[in-house]
Amino acid sequence: MTGEASSVTVPWQRILREAVLLAMPFQVVFIVLTLALDAAHVPHVKPALALLLVPALWVPGAIGLLVRFPMPRMLQLHYFVFMSIGPYAGSALAVYGLIPGWDKVVHFDSGIMLAWLALWTLRESELRGGAVLRRWMSLVFVQLVAMSFAAAWEICEFIADHTIGTHAQLNNADTMGDIIGGTLGGLVSLLVVWWFRRPRSLLPPSLLKPAQR
Known part of the structure; x- marks a missing residue:
């Protein structure tokens, strides 16, 4: 054992309060920016989708309430950033169609986020x-979690x-590129863990001991 203390069970009120404070700035931006762009008649903006994403920012808080201790702030903030650059900016604000390669950046970041989630679970x-x-x-x-979710x-x-006629997948190269992006994101996380032992708030005891270099 490394001396690092485990998360302790905390009152649900505290978990809820911390989740609200972390999520609120992102929720406000989602709502205000979406309404402003819609009022300005910016093309391709999807207000309904953007507003539906607002409650999705409660996911870390819901998980914390379920297991009775909060997710580390780094992991929660990474989730909010991922939701901002992916579903919100990419889909609701149509950035996927405006910036080539944005989709691959999002999938790469998802691999990092999922690796962090796997580390915290461990x-x-x-x-x-x-x-x-x-x-x-x-x-x-950790690597298999990132690959499996991708x-x-x-x-x-x-x-x-x-089934419902969406057009999310362009071709086989696009699909495989997305999977590879998520896989590489997980791999980069492992390399950082192996070399720098960061982020320490997420690392299990099995990965906290310095590696032999």
């Missing part, structure tokens, strides 16, 4: 369960395209 499991995994098992788990997202896009 951390809480190891600290609360009292069993520390072998280092290679932790690294493989593939699952593309499966959902494929189903949507063929």
Whole structure:
């Protein structure tokens, strides 16, 4: 064990308050910016989609209430940034169509975020369960989480395209590029963990010991 204290169970009121304070600035921006762009008749803006994304910013808080301890702030903020550059800016504000390659940036960032989520899950499991995994098992788990979610997202896009007529997938190269982007994001996270031991607030005991270089 490393001496790092595990997250403790905290009152739900505190979890809710912290979640609200973190999410509120992003929610305000989503609402105000969307209404301003719509009032200015900016083309391709989707106000309904943008406003539907506002409650999606409650996801970290909901997870915290479910497990009775909050997500680390770094992970929550990364989720808000991902929602801002991806579903909000990319889809609701049509940035995907305006900036070539924006989609790949979002998928790369999703791999980093999902790797962080996997690290936090491992951390809480190891600290609360009292069993520390072998280092290679932790690294493989984190990478597989990033890859699995990247593939699952593309499966959902494929189903949507063929059932409700969306056009999320352009071709095989686009689909594979998205999966590779998410995979590389997870890999970059692992390299940072391996070399710098950061971010420490998310690292499980199995990955906190300095690596042999």
